[in-house]
Amino acid sequence: MTKENCLVVLAAGRQLDLLRGEAFRIAKDNKVGWWTDRADLGTRFCFEDAKAKDAFALTCDNFGIRCQDG
Known part of the structure; x- marks a missing residue:
């Protein structure tokens, strides 16, 4: 997995759930895949x-x- 097009987000709880939904929508609109991973600080x-x-x-x-960027 390349980290070329990654962002580290400092969010938790409902904010993180909201961002997951937005990431899904953006990826679907652009017809690309997406994934999350743990970072040292954040997601x-x-x-x-x-x-x-x-x-x-x-x-x-x-x-x-x-x-x-991350």
Whole structure:
């Protein structure tokens, strides 16, 4: 699994559930796969292409949830 198109998100509980739903929607709209993995701090969301990753980063910003490349 490449970490090229991944973001590490600092969220828990309902926020994390919300982001999982958004990641699913974004991946489906872009016809790509996605997965999550544990990170040292937070959860890593990975997508098969950069366009989906960028859309997910914008979603995080819109919800006021901090994320970083990871």
